């Protein structure tokens with residue numbers, strides 16, 4: 168098999184540890200990858216690049232079109248732009264796919280049967296970056312919703328549901344208040360739903376939708392929503408499924424794709440070999456499927472599952488009193504490799 | 508004791524049933540109220556009043572300054588303004604106080620020790636009502652955050668915490684993205700927190716904050732946040748504490764106050780004597796405290812608690828297999844009255 172070129176960034180904080188662990192597993196599993204390593208994040212920001220992206224990183228992405236990215240740290244203080252948001256917009260990564268699955272009883276959760284995917288619009292909404300000062304006491308930020316932006320992510324959600332054997336697509340909006348913006352998202356959802364008669368669909372106001380998602384997540388399947396709701400609610404579903412530390416994310420566009428854990432760079436525990444590499448590892452599984460190496464993806468996923476099922480856990484997931492073993496980042500990767 | 512004048516609206520859907528139940532309890536408890544009943548909601552909208560508020564309702568409020576309000580139904584279709592949002596802005600009800608407490612084991616919840624209060628900014632944010640069409644494919648809504656608007660709700664939260672023996676105030680913002688608007692809310696929070704050295708304070712990014720709130724709500728005490736986050740997350744906390752059907756809400760301003768359940772008018776179950784009056788009844792308890800009838804408030808609250816503890820429940824809360832009794836709206840009110 169020809170090697171697939173991908174761009175890899177080790178990021179900041181716990182980034183380097185979890186990326187090393189992930190790449191060791193991928194190599195041992197026989198992933199055919201031609202890895203270009205680039206520099207992003209804190210060091211690049213501090214060199215004065217306001218997006219945190221080294222120019223070389225853009226060059227690499229233009230070649231590979233696939234980015235496996237560790238979390239980064241944005242320095243405190245003004246003038247820095249979010250690297251994630253920059254990437255999503257620059258590469259038109261319009262769909263942010265965030266599956267959350269409970270691995271009960273191996274990972275503690277109050278929602279043992281939950282298995283859902285949030286598909287978050289990834290470029291518009293309050294993330295459009297249009298914010299300004301009116302007076303020194305009055306600030307405004309613009310929420311932007313467009314017809315084409317809504318259409319492509321909603322269509323992606325229905326196509327994803329069909330391709331993955333999912334049965335229902337739910338839409339969350341607040342169109343009793345935002346009648347034009349969220350109203351447009353709702354209207355486009357209804358139009359596209361009509362093209363997929365094999366799938367069920369429903370729309371909920373985001374407040375009661377969020378309440379049900381947090382209380383009875385097992386009732387949901389695929390849920391599509393504007394950017395900010397998706398940001399907040401995908402952290403909610405990840406945490407109640409067991410831990411934000413386990414949740415992967417795929418940022419998908421027509422020409423590019425970026426894969427990452429949903430958690431941050433956790434500088435407080437960096438360099439201690441305690442971080443959980445699972446979020447990034449599961450993101451790399453999504454990446455392998457995306458680049459056509461589905462059987463390697465399956466091998467990695469199964470080995471990871473067996474590791475968890477054998478009670479091998481990093482500190483964040485470990486529980487006293489259950490037959491289990493607490494290990495470090497490196498040893499966790501070794502345990503996955505031993506089960507490939 | 509002189510009677511306190513209050514304005515009451517029976518609303519739509521289940522509104523009339525739960526309001527009758529609530530007022531019967533208040534009367535039996537010896538609340539000294541001079542009730543002015545006004546018409547709001549569906550019928551008023553259909554008479555062409557775009558806010559759903561009868562002119563007589565405004566007159567009454569100008570006299571009483573206290574509003575006990577049942578849920579209403581906003582008719583489908585364009586041209587109608589949210590009555591709730593209209594009231595909050597017209598009466599400057601800047602703080603929306605939403606306590607959520609678990610009543611375990613009497614009400615089923617996965618979070619038996621949670622006891623927190625969300626204080627939601629109630630006039631600004633995306634609720635400012637500034638929304639427009641750029642082209643037929645591009646819509647925008649303005650998120651507005653002001654220094655005075657942030658200051659008064661945050662100060663209210665700290666004063667509330669102090670007055671109610673609470674220990675910690677947490678702030679939720681997304682100022683890694685909305686550096687100006689949410690950044691201002693965060694900055695004002697830090698400034699005001701410094702004036703309350705007896706209280707702990709912390710700020711969390713709303714995504715991870717929401718995740719923790721949904722997974723480990725028992726860690727939170729008072730949580731203050733901009734309007735839309737508060738809308739979504741107060742439904743989340745209410746639902747995971749047992750049911751949105753139990754949650755009250757107080758909308759507080761310097762000159763006026765409005766008390767209501769957080770749930771809607773549920774037209775699908777209207778007129779069947781099955782609705783749970785608890786949300787509105789507990790809102791009326793908050794109202795009694797507000798108008799200086801704290802001992803009546805305490806009597807009502809204790810009788811309600813004993814009712815729940817005796818296993819008397821409306822359909823939404825009733826569970827098979829626990830020693831309990833399923834009753835209708837009217838009978839639930841009777842059970843509370845019997846325990847006054």
Ligand SMILES: CC(C)[C@H](C(=O)O)[C@@H](O)C(=O)O
Pocket residue numbers: 249251252398429683684714
């Ligand atoms: C780091 C931050 C800009 C980002 C976001 O808000 O989208 C993160 O929370 C996420 O969910 O990927």
Ligand SMILES: CC(C)[C@H](C(=O)O)[C@@H](O)C(=O)O
Pocket residue numbers: 343344374589591592738769
């Ligand atoms: C009915 C609606 C306008 C209202 C809101 O969004 O504030 C409701 O959800 C609430 O929380 O009181």
